[in-house]
Amino acid sequence: MEFNRSQILVCAGTGCTSSKSADVREELNKELVKNHLDNQVQIMKTGCFGLCAEGPILVIYPEGIMYHRVGKDDVKEIVEEHLIKGRIVKRLMHDSEELDEITHKIEHSDFFTKQRRVALRNCGKIDPEDINEYIAFDGYKALEKVLTTMTPQGVINVIKDSGLRGRGGGGFPAGTKWQFAADQESDQKYVVCNADEGDPGAFMDRSILEGDPNSIIEAMAISGYAIGANQGYIYVRAEYPIAIERLKIAINQAKEYGLLGDNILGLGFKFDLDMRLGAGAFVCGEETALLSSIEGKRGVPRLRPPFPAVKGLFGKPTIINNVETMANIPVIIRNGADRFKEKGTKNSTGTKVFAVGGKITNTGLVEIPMGTSLREIVYDIGGGVPNGKKFKAAQIGGPSGGCIPADNIDVKIDYDSLKEIGAMMGSGGLIIMDEDTCMVDIAKFFLQFTVDESCGKCTPCRIGNKRMLEILTKITDGRGELQDLEDLRDLAEIISETALCGLGQTAPNPVLSTLDNFYDEYLAHVVDKKCPAGSCKSLISYTIGEDCIGCTKCARVCPVSCISGEKKEQHVIDQSQCIKCGTCFDACPKDAIIRG
Amino acid sequence: MKTISELEEIRVKGLNEISMRTEREAVRVVVKMGTSGIAAGAQDVLNALLKEIKNKDLHDVYVSVTDCAIEGDLEPVVIVIDKKGKKVNYVNMTPEKVATVVEEHIVNGRAYSEYTTDVK
Numbered sequence: 001m002e003f004n005r006s007q008i009l010v011c012a013g014t015g016c017t018s019s020k021s022a023d024v025r026e027e028l029n030k031e032l033v034k035n036h037l038d039n040q041v042q043i044m045k046t047g048c049f050g051l052c053a054e055g056p057i058l059v060i061y062p063e064g065i066m067y068h069r070v071g072k073d074d075v076k077e078i079v080e081e082h083l084i085k086g087r088i089v090k091r092l093m094h095d096s097e098e099l100d101e102i103t104h105k106i107e108h109s110d111f112f113t114k115q116r117r118v119a120l121r122n123c124g125k126i127d128p129e130d131i132n133e134y135i136a137f138d139g140y141k142a143l144e145k146v147l148t149t150m151t152p153q154g155v156i157n158v159i160k161d162s163g164l165r166g167r168g169g170g171g172f173p174a175g176t177k178w179q180f181a182a183d184q185e186s187d188q189k190y191v192v193c194n195a196d197e198g199d200p201g202a203f204m205d206r207s208i209l210e211g212d213p214n215s216i217i218e219a220m221a222i223s224g225y226a227i228g229a230n231q232g233y234i235y236v237r238a239e240y241p242i243a244i245e246r247l248k249i250a251i252n253q254a255k256e257y258g259l260l261g262d263n264i265l266g267l268g269f270k271f272d273l274d275m276r277l278g279a280g281a282f283v284c285g286e287e288t289a290l291l292s293s294i295e296g297k298r299g300v301p302r303l304r305p306p307f308p309a310v311k312g313l314f315g316k317p318t319i320i321n322n323v324e325t326m327a328n329i330p331v332i333i334r335n336g337a338d339r340f341k342e343k344g345t346k347n348s349t350g351t352k353v354f355a356v357g358g359k360i361t362n363t364g365l366v367e368i369p370m371g372t373s374l375r376e377i378v379y380d381i382g383g384g385v386p387n388g389k390k391f392k393a394a395q396i397g398g399p400s401g402g403c404i405p406a407d408n409i410d411v412k413i414d415y416d417s418l419k420e421i422g423a424m425m426g427s428g429g430l431i432i433m434d435e436d437t438c439m440v441d442i443a444k445f446f447l448q449f450t451v452d453e454s455c456g457k458c459t460p461c462r463i464g465n466k467r468m469l470e471i472l473t474k475i476t477d478g479r480g481e482l483q484d485l486e487d488l489r490d491l492a493e494i495i496s497e498t499a500l501c502g503l504g505q506t507a508p509n510p511v512l513s514t515l516d517n518f519y520d521e522y523l524a525h526v527v528d529k530k531c532p533a534g535s536c537k538s539l540i541s542y543t544i545g546e547d548c549i550g551c552t553k554c555a556r557v558c559p560v561s562c563i564s565g566e567k568k569e570q571h572v573i574d575q576s577q578c579i580k581c582g583t584c585f586d587a588c589p590k591d592a593i594i595r596g
Numbered sequence: 597m598k599t600i601s602e603l604e605e606i607r608v609k610g611l612n613e614i615s616m617r618t619e620r621e622a623v624r625v626v627v628k629m630g631t632s633g634i635a636a637g638a639q640d641v642l643n644a645l646l647k648e649i650k651n652k653d654l655h656d657v658y659v660s661v662t663d664c665a666i667e668g669d670l671e672p673v674v675i676v677i678d679k680k681g682k683k684v685n686y687v688n689m690t691p692e693k694v695a696t697v698v699e700e701h702i703v704n705g706r707a708y709s710e711y712t713t714d715v716k
Contacts, residue, residue: 086661136610258597
């Protein structure tokens with residue numbers, strides 16, 4: 001067996017897998033065998049690099065060259081040119097990369113250099129299905145440190161000192177939560193990891209689970225030691241099959257090495273970890289509903305107090321932490337609270353992972369220090385808004401969140417600064433919107449989701465959110481009145497004060513936020529019956545202008561046959577029949593059809 | 597069940613195997629390929645190099661290949677870059693000469709002047 005001179009890490013996260021990165025791996029292995037390189041070059045899976053818009057992505061070491069949008073058909077060239085002849089395949093690289101000729105040391109683009117990957121530290125660096133690689137990169141060192149040199153209260157003190165706040169959306173100080181549970185006297189306690197990640201478009205937790213599952217296992221064992229629990233549960237949504245598979249493998253490997261079980265590292269600490277799967281319910285991301293689901297009951301929230309830390313799973317003291325919160329634990333223990341606090345702001349320490357989507361060039365996953373401005377995220381890291389469009393707003397926090405309008409683009413992203421402008425950090429979903437996005441439609445979109453997912457237990461959410469959705473639908477259909485806007489605001493305020501759980505209480509946020517920041521758009525819909533962004537179909541009208549040459553193309557493609565006109569004569573759309581589909585607009589060779 | 601010291605062994609062994617993904621200082625050996633390099637026999641030199649590194653169980657040595665700016669009668673060329681970044685170009689390399697370069701330069705840290713014009 002010859003010396004392993006090169007390792008190729010191919011992203012095997014859900015995103016790249018759906019772009020067929022598995023085929024790329026298979027083809028690579030085939031080509032290596034064909035060229036007798038299979039004992040010199042190793043191919044392995046790795047986690048998410050974050051530049052998801054450019055997937056499938058792979059990195060070749062020792063040079064550290066990153067290739068983008070790699071397809072099965074590119075593999076032959078990669079092997080022949082890069083591995084055999086030593087010629088970098090420039091067309092597969094990102095534009096802005098600069099190369100040193102000999103060592104191929106590479107200047108990475110702003111997308112990478114402006115990030116600080118802490119929770120994502122191992123994603124893209126290790127094979128998540130090999131615990132030895134996790135161990136090689138300081139894995140389980142934190143657990144060793146905890147079990148050999150720290151008391152449970154000592155661990156809690158470090159986490160408190162670090163200022164780590166819950167990354168799932170609540171932003172509650174993790175150390176404080178652990179303290180509540182540790183202070184309880186009980187024969188049994190539990191630690192739970194919330195991997196339900198229900199926000200549409202969010203995949204931060206998914207990527208951590210797929211790319212670095214051992215970090216969560218280690219963190220949960222540490223948290224168990226800290227509060228006095230020896231049983232942990234990871235609650236993963238069933239829609240994440242790859243994450244579930246990786247966790248299964250990681251848990252089994254950890255058990256084999258005795259890093260989970262009756263006598264961890266021979267130091268007398270017992271900790272077991274099991275998975276529980278969700279089944280398609282957003283409400284089960286709410287902590288009390290989640291616990292109810294683990295108990296085998298229907299996932300519905302309950303009143304608090306008592307808080308789970310006092311009376312949680314099966315009535316016992318329980319801490320529930322988000323995946324990303326957990327991913328930070330080993331780092332804080334290993335390097336200390338002060339190192340952790342070096343990044344971020346005074347009250348929002350550390351970093352935050354965001355899933356950036358919508359109208360932005362570099363869609364994908366980014367991890368940045370708290371306090372980074374939205375402007376930096378959109379322009380420096382995100383690569384700006386494509387097609388020369390203007391940035392209009394950013395929706396942050398998903399269905400529980402608010403929007404940040406362009407005026408506030410210099411806002412520093414941290415828990416408190418966002419609250420001050422009526423927005424909310426949320427779990428990390430960040431949707432960028434441009435001038436073609438209708439803000440009323442955005443509010444409607446999120447409310448459709450919330451109404452669909454409402455568990456039905458409390459009246460404000462079950463009926464209130466539905467009524468808000470009806471009003472929004474009325475408005476976007478062009479049937480809205482001024483009174484509707486008042487009703488909308490009243491409803492939103494009442495629901496936020498009276499709903500039973502956090503999901504219901506924050507469901508009106510997209511509505512309140514858009515009403516506050518984009519009231520003129522609502523007015524346009526209701527008074528002028530126009531959609532300024534040109535998005536709401538019912539408020540668009542199509543008319544054929546004077547440039548019409550009577551070619552009859554539009555009449556022929558119209559699905560409801562509402563366009564009349566003789567050949568070579570001006571054509572006319574019957575507005576009473578028109579369904580505003582826009583097919584004629586796209587078909588006209590003379591751009592004679594006016595949309596407005 | 598692993599003890600702490602067994603875990604540490606795995607750590608050290610693992611890190612050696614994947615150190616090329618880290619920022620660890622290492623000796624870099626670059627074999628100039630390209631079509632002219634291959635024609636001159638650079639692939640055999642590469643294979644001999646890999647065998648030698650494997651036999652000596654060396655760590656923190658990264659081997660890669662690069663495209664060849666035609667060096668004509670100097671090929672095959674092997675460049676050794678030490679941990680401080682100093683480059684030495686070994687010319688007219690053959691599989692037989694590889695062992696000496698590995699022993700002298702990579703293991704003992706002294707450039708082998710006979711195979712290069714860079715060092716007096």
